[in-house]
Amino acid sequence: MKRSIRFLLCGCAWLFAVPAVCCPLAAEAVTFGLEASKAESQIAADPDLSPSAVYSAMIAFKKSYPEGTPYTNDNFYQWKGGIYGGGYGCAGFSFMLSDAAFGSLPARQLNTFGAVYPGDILRINNDSHSVIILEVTDTGVVIAEGNYGGTVHWERTLTNAQVYDVETNYILTRYPRVRNSALGDPDHDGSVSIDDAQIALQAYTDYLSQKGFGLSEDAFSAADVVEDRKITVDDAQLILQYYTENSLGKKNLTWDQLIGR
Numbered sequence: 063m064k065r066s067i068r069f070l071l072c073g074c075a076w077l078f079a080v081p082a083v084c085c086p087l088a089a090e091a092v093t094f095g096l097e098a099s100k101a102e103s104q105i106a107a108d109p110d111l112s113p114s115a116v117y118s119a120m121i122a123f124k125k126s127y128p129e130g131t132p133y134t135n136d137n138f139y140q141w142k143g144g145i146y147g148g149g150y151g152c153a154g155f156s157f158m159l160s161d162a163a164f165g166s167l168p169a170r171q172l173n174t175f176g177a178v179y180p181g182d183i184l185r186i187n188n189d190s191h192s193v194i195i196l197e198v199t200d201t202g203v204v205i206a207e208g209n210y211g212g213t214v215h216w217e218r219t220l221t222n223a224q225v226y227d228v229e230t231n232y233i234l235t236r237y238p239r240v241r242n243s244a245l246g247d248p249d250h251d252g253s254v255s256i257d258d259a260q261i262a263l264q265a266y267t268d269y270l271s272q273k274g275f276g277l278s279e280d281a282f283s284a285a286d287v288v289e290d291r292k293i294t295v296d297d298a299q300l301i302l303q304y305y306t307e308n309s310l311g312k313k314n315l316t317w318d319q320l321i322g323r
């Protein structure tokens with residue numbers, strides 16, 4: 063079954079003489095003089111990023127692009143998220159829905175991740191197919207995609223195993239990173255201390271004992287200093303290192319310097 067789906071998804075590769083990539087992504091620096099974005103007028107300056115608002119912004123396209131609407135690598139969309147200037151076929155379709163939900167917020171690529179949210183773009187099938195998440199359920203995700211055998215396809219489901227194991231190469235997310243001043247400060251007292259490292263370590267041990275991370279969304283984002291949407295011992299160690307280097311050692315290291323990115 064999986065093989066037949068992949069064959070269907072990749073049919074465009076031969077049609078458009080792109081041997082390895084079904085839905086190509088365009089490099090950021092490239093400027094395209096192609097048709098203006100069809101979603102341009104729908105891009106919000108300050109979008110509501112609640113799950114229901116993100117879902118509503120994306121599912122609204124089901125009216126203008128109903129199930130079966132032709133959408134192939136002839137369709138290009140210029141993206142506002144950065145990293146890539148735009149995309150063709152499935153990539154372009156996911157970028158169009160992404161802009162409707164996230165406006166001009168910048169995108170980040172996460173190569174490992176512990177959670178996904180509505181509006182995250184999954185790059186799957188050996189980096190050849192892009193899908194965008196409409197909803198997250200207990201068992202997986204519900205997606206929308208262009209160039210699924212040449213057309214728009216709504217509400218296919220992927221299981222958690224498909225999302226987190228072999229199917230997904232990376233995700234593109236546009237949920238804003240926690241403010242740099244708040245990073246490493248999950249107790250929100252304005253400074254990075256040993257207490258913050260302990261909170262991260264406790265969250266990690268809670269997770270290992272099947273209790274979940276046990277933190278609010280704000281605290282979780284602040285503790286996830288090595289951003290991969292999970293809290294591990296690496297996050298706790300880096301918070302402790304930030305405290306010892308800067309508060310005790312009187313250095314002025316940034317998170318980027320400490321993490322080496």
Ligand SMILES: [Ca+2]
Pocket residue numbers: 246247248249250251252253254255257258
């Ligand atoms: Ca603190």
Ligand SMILES: [Ca+2]
Pocket residue numbers: 285286287288289290291292293294297
């Ligand atoms: Ca982390």
